[in-house]
Amino acid sequence: GHAPANGHRLTDLTAASTYTGPTYVNAGTLAVDGSITSQVFVNPGATLSGAGVVGSTAIAPGAVLQPGAFSFLGGTPVTLFGAPQPGYVGVGTLTVAGDLMFLPGSFYLPTTNSSTNVTGTATLAGTVMPLFLPGRVNKTTTILAAGNPLSTTFDGLALPIQLSGTLGYTNNDVILNLTSQLARVPGLTPNELAVGGGLDNAFNNNGGLPAFGSLYALSPAGLAVALNQLSGQSLASEQTVLTNQALYSREAVLARLRQAGYAAGPQAVLAYAGPDAISLDDAIDAGEPLAYSASKKNAPPSAFPLKALPAGAPYVPSSGITFWAQGMGGWGKINGNSNAAGTTGNFAGVLSGADMRLTNNWLVGVALGYTGSSTNVSALASSAQVDSGLVAGYAGTNFGAWNLRLGGTYAINSVYTTRQIAFPGFMDRDTARFNAGTGQVFGELGFGTAIQSVAVEPFAGLAYVHLDTAGFTESGGASALSTSGASQDTGYSSLGARAAAAYPLWNGMTLIPRASLAWQYAFGEINPATALAFAGIPGSNFNVTGVPIARNAALIDVGADLRINPQAKVGLYYWGQQASTAHENGLRGTLTSMF
16 A cells, blocks of 8 residues: 655654555655654645654655655744745654655755655755754754665755855765855845854854744845844943943033133123123113123123222132032934934933032032933843943133133943844844943133123134943853953044023013034944853854934033022923934923032
């Protein structure tokens, strides 16, 4: 008798069959996971598979032998040479109890986890087309073993573009030798090439990869997507985010130094009610409504004389302490480029400090702050949350109409990152917690002048920001990354002007609208880079870059202060950093009180 397998479906024989007639596989797939004692003929267009036992077998031209049992492992479906395989992989050994004959034009499809064992003679011909499925893939694999010495060879070896290889032959075995060449696939970005190169090195030097076998079954376009997700570029992009966030504290401290109001005359309105400028009430009496302060003490000499000073009245600087606070919040976007995906995010925080005058011309202060921010890289299903504690010190003075402002801040950032990786044949979620320190020093020099009733201050500034991230290892699966840390040094120059005017209101209150516009130029390390490796794969080191810091940007600051009384003032401002590749928008509220 005989047992024909017809049609286009999978027929799985799991029991022991004892009939003596031949078995014909005419179409579809016959999976033998039990045993067949009779001869098997696999006709053109049909497939024999399984991890059981069959009798002597012949594979006709156009027919396929694919050893291994089909087991469902779950996860994402994979595509094998254009044919979707919904989570099934071939594992195990198909035993041919007798002889095996491949006819010219036949196909042999072992997987990374399967082979064929022939107890008799194996006559080889046709093409070997290995299938690469989820899990481990070895550099060298025995794909067929025969009981009798081999006297023939296969006609060819067909491999995906990600691999090159050869077939080796011993007396009884056929050995598949592979070389990974992921980084030679055309059309990959620098980050994708870097990841591919790291995996190539690990594969070729360590005898294979413990995971990522499905990478070798993907199309070039699918491979690019997978390598992009594996790259960890969002970790590098977070360096740009942290460096950019140094601007928030820098501007807050500089704003407070401008609030200190060292200059008298019309330019004093550029300040925010400092303790030692001439008082607004006296200035209004003298016909100078732009001068404004929280103290009625006489001002030092200025190029903008106000009300004549009473004869013999000495200048006595204020010895009080001024307390201030700023709350801030905003949102931003950094555009992606051909190599790195863009980011979006938001932030919120508060900075509070106290300062006092040491001499007639110097004011010094300290501040503490907290900010929280979140960043999303939606194209890579990656995110970061950062909690930052900050300490600042600052000082300022004036020389006539020249105003010098200096400061420094240091932030300790607690970073939590999440990456979701999913491509055909692989899925993982990796997280990390690590610390990063952001230190900066900065200075600004401005010249206070006036155009009729509007106070104007052209200014120039410099800043240096140093970022240092600690090393860490992600928690997760095979795609978890490890790094020894990274550092980045970035400089900023700014050139711009600000203007303000004062409008007395009722009950002694004064409204002071202000506006500032500057060009910021970034230099130094503006392309964040980090060295990474797959935590569980020795020798897989690679370097990636994230989204760059905008080299040229416009800094915008527009808002108003309301002086409630000589001791208290509130303000509300819009703040923005606008560039062709990055956009930051925020609101800042201020409260100043003098005691």
